[in-house]
Structure formats: C-alpha cells, structure tokens
Amino acid sequence: MELLQDPLSARTIIKLVASLVVLLLVLVTRSLMARTLYRRVEAPELRRRWLTNIRNALFVLFVLAIVSIWADTIQTFTVSIIAVAVALVIATKELLMCLLGSIVRAAGDSFALGDRVEIATHRGDVVDHNLLTTVLLELASGTASQKHTGRTITLPNSLFLTTPVTKESSATPYSLHVFVVPVRLDGRLESHVQTLLDAANAACAPFLEDARRHWKRLASLHEVTPSSPDPHVDINLVYADQVDLSVRIPSPTGRQAELQEAIVKRLLTANGAERSLTDL
DSSP, rough: OOHHHHHHHHHHHHHHHHHHHHHHHHHHHHHHHHHHHHHHOOOOOHHHHHHHHHHHHHHHHHHHHHHHHTTHHHHHHHHHHHHHHHHHHHTTHHHHHHHHHHHHHHHHHHOOOOOOOEEETTTEEEEOSSSSEEEEEESSSSSSSEEEEEEEEEEEGGGGTSSEEEOOOTTEEEEEEEEEEEEEOOOOOHHHHHHHHHHHHHHHTHHHHHHEEEEEHHHHTTOOOOOOOEEEEEEEETTEEEEEEEEEEETTTTHHHHHHHHHHHHHHHHGGGGTBBOOO
C-alpha cells in the first residue's frame, strides 16, 4: 500500500508492467510469425532470411518502446551522469592538463634527462620528470651562464601545452649566442662597433671554420638556405643618447659565458671605451 501511495513508486510500477507487456507482445508476435512462416514458406533459406528480418525488426521496436516508456527516467539519469562527469573534469582539470602535457612532451621528444632546457623564464638541467611534473636544476640568469644556483625548480607538465621549450643539447657542438652591450652616443659609436667585431672575430677564430661547416651540414640536413655563423654586430637605438650593440657569435656548447666575457673585457679596455659605456 505504501508503494502505491507514493506517486514516484506508482509510476515506476506502471512502467515496469508496461515493459513486461511490451516484452510479452514481442515474444508472442515473434512466435506467431515464426509458425506462420514454417507453414507457408517451404524453402529453408528463404524462411531463415525472413526469420532474421523479423527478429531484427521486433528488437528495434522493443528498444524504441522501452525508450519511450522510460524516457523521463533515462533523461534524468543522463543529466546526472553528465553533471558528475563535468564536476570530475573541473575538479581534475589541472591533473588532466599535466597528463596531456606529459603526452605532448613524450610524443614530441622535447627533451630527456640530462638535457639543458629553457621553459618560460626558467632555465636549467632536467634531473627528473614524471607524468605530472618536471624538475630542473636551476642555472644562473642569462643565456650565457653555465653555473648552477643549487636550487631545483619543479614545473607542472601543463606548461608544455602552451609554452615553447628551448633545448640546449650537448650533442650539438655549436650554437649562436647573442648578448647586448649598451653604449652612449658620444661620437665613438663606429669605434665601439669595430672593437666588438674585432674582439668577436679574435675569440671565434680557433673554431670559426668548423662552425661554418657545421652550419652548412645543418642547412643540408633540414633543406634550408644556409646562413652565416660569422660574428656580427647590430645597432639598436634605445634612447636619444644610448644604443644597444647586439653581438652575435657562434659558440661551442658550454663556452658562451667565457667568450662573452672575453669580448666585453676587450671593449672595456680598448681606447678608453669604459668612459662611454653605460652601466652593464
């Protein structure tokens, strides 16, 4: 009596009874049609084909009838499942992004343990990585620095979905290194540029030919127009009384800081140039 007094329970009982009635109707219809076929169709192959078609048609009708009977219940259940799924996605969004970032790293072979990388503003050697995080042994600021700070940086792998990764592979013998020297406009700009260029050529002379051959091999490997790795100085106006001299040099892997220091020292000691340099 309590079940019948509850409207929800009453509706459920009615739906169960209706479902049983539909099932019985389908079974009875199938049985009657099978008997009719056995009496009127003599060819076994044709009879079997008709029986298969009837069975499939009755099954489709049964499914449609059950869906129609339980439509509101199925809709409520589906909405609940979707709500739970959305809540799970929102709650685990960062974890899912970290997992996807790990897949992107592995699929793109971005780096491996021991590689020196730069991710966003962080630069260091990869000492550990897993499905969620990557750990770097931090390097001092500046792309020329090769000294560790002693600190470790733990980065979420979700960064790899939106942030480019720069790898300084020890397997690559040479790379282009760029650094900036600010100078005042005091009428000695040409002298500063020439001093920097001479210092860069002198510092790179022992390995410049080998670097040129390396760049030609890279261009041939990637089928691009070969570029020159020779030392070069660009002039960029910053303020009315100051320019930045951007020095580009080829450098053996790991020697960027050494070469940069040698070139800057030569500029500071040449022709009294230290009086024209701004604070570095």
